[in-house]
Amino acid sequence: MTTTPDTATGTARATEYPLRRKKLRHSQGFLAFWLLAPALLAVFGVIIYPTLRTLLISFFQVDSALATSTPFVGLRNYVDVLTAHGFWSAAGRTLYFTVVSTSFELVLGLVVAGLLNARFRGRWLFRTIVVIPWALPTIVNAAMWKGIFNAQYGSLNALLTQLHLIRDYHEWLGDPNTALNMVILADVWKMTPLVAFFLLAGLTSIPTELYEAARIDRASWPQVFRSIVLPMLVPSISIVLVLRTIDAFKVFDIIYAMTRGGPVNSTQTIAFYAYTTAFSDQQFGLGSALSYVIVLAILGLTTIYLRLLRRSEMSLL
Amino acid sequence: MTIRRIHRRGALAASAALAALALAACSVTGTSGNQATGGSTGGGGQVTLNALFMKQAGYSEDDIAKMIATFEQQNPTIKVTPTFVAYEALHDKIVTSAPAGTYDVVLMDVIWPAEFASKGLIQDVSSRFPSSWKTDMLGGALSAAQYQGKYYGVPWGPSTKLFYANTDMLAKVGATTADVQTWDGVLAVAKKLKDAGVVQYPLAWSWSQAEALICDYAQLLGAFGGQFTDSSGKLVVNQGPGVAALTWMKKTLDDGLTNPASPTMLEDDVSKTMASGQAAMSLNWESTFRDLNDASISQVVGKVAVMPTPKGPSGANPGVNGSMAWAIGAKSAHPDEAWKLIEFLSSEANQDQFAVSQMPNWKASYQKADITKTNPDVFKAAGQAYDSLISRPEVPNYTQVSQILQVEIQNALLGKKTPQKAMDDAVAQANALS
Known part of the structure; x- marks a missing residue:
């Protein structure tokens, strides 16, 4: 830094500055581009290119992974998807899975978050233990629950018979009426911790003055919950709701590992249906169209959510 | 600025590539008709x-x-x-x-x-x-x-699938392998085993929603004198033997002779059920005999007899190929x-x-x-x-035909449809495919 009050050099520097700054900004942008390029390439390779390619394939009839003749069929694949009976029943099951699993995770997550937020000795230990289900890979979680639900040696049957709640062993995953609910249970067990931690973040950000004020006003617990906790948690709940709905809607891995869609297709969700269509039946055009229908459905859901959130004043989004 | 320009350029390139692909008569899989199946890389290299x-x-x-x-x-x-x-x-x-x-x-x-x-x-x-x-x-x-x-x-x-029987259990009700040469004989022995309390569910099957179910069904279909398709290649399992075999399967479930967990089992589960002494008889592949006599995974070593699949009312006993x-x-x-x-x-x-x-x-x-x-x-x-x-149907869309059959057979096994209705539905769906 110069200390001489030389006006001549001062003006010279003043005219020089914006230029250099512009150059600097330009070179910074250049640098940023090159730093981001590898990530861009990866994103293009694993997301953008496959997405566009899938869109393209959805307009053709592709009957083989190595098809040599692939006639253009326009929107026929989409029409076929939307008129297929299998599609609508899979969609219904997916909706059921999404609504039930998300609501259970939300309610249980709220309870767990409340417990984790309470002050007690050894809270860190409790918080660590709670996160374990979520840290398990889905495939491990699925194998574990498959063992628990096993009709012959599963621990659930053992527990319920020893408590004299049921007389005979029940085929939890073999009964089309219970199979999907059992998969939901496994999913809820795994995903509740994630929801709990999102909500815990929301809970910790509620200022203690609010609780103190409520106590002075002699508000009861339900009143505190309804008037303070719930409204202050709306942003966290909304984020969790969006994330979990989308996630549940495209559920695949836990189904593949636990039931493979059976019995009598009673656990076949829309993503599993798309997988079977594309890779087992080798109807790649139809499968691609199906994937796009799923994408559009999720996009629709997300738009509705975001609209609702924007209307709410408490929203962070 | 820069980023937006890149975006625009990227979008242009992408749409150009799409247009090129769409216009060119080549397949979207990128496979051309006269594809060279790369010759061998001769010359001593690894x-x-x-x-x-x-x-x-x-x-x-x-x-x-x-x-x-x-x-x-x-x-x-x-x-x-x-x-x-x-x-x-x-x-x-x-x-x-x-x-x-x-x-x-x-x-x-x-x-x-x-x-x-x-x-x-x-x-x-x-x-x-x-x-x-x-x-x-x-x-x-x-x-x-x-x-x-x-x-x-x-x-x-x-x-093919062979028939396995725990001779120790059979002996407890005075039966031998000679009594289980027909499916009627199998049922009679199974009933005795259940009544005598030797084993709760004498039979175990791989009736999961998978190809394994079709293999078991095929073997019973053959025993009842049926075939999957007629001479023109159309599925005919909704006639006589096809329905009779399925009705028989459902009855073993209703009578408590078949393990009710069968609709969730694959061959491996059936083998384990036999190995742990929870089933007296089952169908399984040839290598199961090795596993049932492996003391590290089996409690029935030396107690299991293996024989061709029992005969049905038709007197035939073909194994599934x-x-x-x-x-x-x-x-x-x-x-x-x-x-x-x-x-x-x-x-x-x-x-x-x-x-x-x-x-x-x-x-x-x-x-x-x-x-x-x-x-x-x-x-x-x-x-x-x-x-x-x-044989199971030798058709290019077999996977789809099999999935339809799996679902409809399970519909009957789980009591959601009568065997006749399930097979009628299966035939209607499968024959509408091509």
Whole structure:
């Protein structure tokens, strides 16, 4: 830094500055581009290119992974998807899975978050233990629950018979009426911790003055919950709701590992249906169209959510 | 600014690429009609072959490791990298890896040659296939490698489901294997076993929503004197024997003779149920005999008899044809080396050596006393069973037909539809496919 009050050099520097700054900004942008390029390439390779390619394939009839003749069929694949009976029943099951699993995770997550937020000795230990289900890979979680639900040696049957709640062993995953609910249970067990931690973040950000004020006003617990906790948690709940709905809607891995869609297709969700269509039946055009229908459905859901959130004043989004 | 420009440029390039692809008459899979199946990279260089194996039933992973070691010793320039997947994942693995040409050698089931060959996923090896093999190999096994008169692979073991019975349990109700030669006999013995409290559910089956269900059904369909398709290739399981077999299956569930967990079981689960003494009788593949006599995983060592599948009311007892075959992936870069590996694996000498794990598909093996004595019970049972086999429909869209059948058979088993209605629905859906 110069200390001489030389006006001549001062003006010279003043005219020089914006230029250099512009150059600097330009070179910074250049640098940023090159730093981001590898990530861009990866994103293009694993997301953008496959997405566009899938869109393209959805307009053709592709009957083989190595098809040599692939006639253009326009929107026929989409029409076929939307008129297929299998599609609508899979969609219904997916909706059921999404609504039930998300609501259970939300309610249980709220309870767990409340417990984790309470002050007690050894809270860190409790918080660590709670996160374990979520840290398990889905495939491990699925194998574990498959063992628990096993009709012959599963621990659930053992527990319920020893408590004299049921007389005979029940085929939890073999009964089309219970199979999907059992998969939901496994999913809820795994995903509740994630929801709990999102909500815990929301809970910790509620200022203690609010609780103190409520106590002075002699508000009861339900009143505190309804008037303070719930409204202050709306942003966290909304984020969790969006994330979990989308996630549940495209559920695949836990189904593949636990039931493979059976019995009598009673656990076949829309993503599993798309997988079977594309890779087992080798109807790649139809499968691609199906994937796009799923994408559009999720996009629709997300738009509705975001609209609702924007209307709410408490929203962070 | 920069970023936005890049965006625009990217979008332009992408749409140009799309337009080019759409306009060009070439296929969207990027595969052209006269695709060169890359010749062998001759010249002494080291070649690595990727081979796709099945994880369960038949040869164990240890067996395969020994085979590969011997092959690599004989062919120092070729290295083999094996991959093992469960049977339930094998089909989809072959399909999804085909465009990348990941596997030079793949193991395929008897029900897939039609699909894989017609869709160009595997190579036609008719010109490599010695004509002597066509007479020296068992006919049922050969069908696993054939489609429309051409050879798309080399058989690797014939296979069918045999009938296993726990003779210890049978003896407790005064029965012997002679009493379970017919399905009626099986039911009578099962009823006695249940009434005497020897075992809660005498029968266990692989009736999960999977191909395993079709294999069990096929065997019963054959015993009731039926076939899957008529001479024109249309599915006819909604007539006489097709419905009778399913009605019989459902009745064993209703009578409490069949383990109610059967609709969730695969072959492996059935084997484990037998091994832990929770079932007296079941159908399973040849290698199950080895597993049931392995003291490390079985509590019924030496107590199990193996025999051909029981006879039905028609007096017939065909086994389901469950043979497998080796094929060369369409995009394999080393077809010559791949063929060498297949020749070695399927050779009489190699198969004979592992006859405890899987039956050989060479007729001559069944005449060699030193080979048959390594696994006498299974050789005796399987030798008879291979004389009459029932085939599942040999159609390119078999996977879809099978899925329809799986769902409808389960609908009947779980009481959601009557057997007649379930099979009518299955036939209507399957015949509407093509």
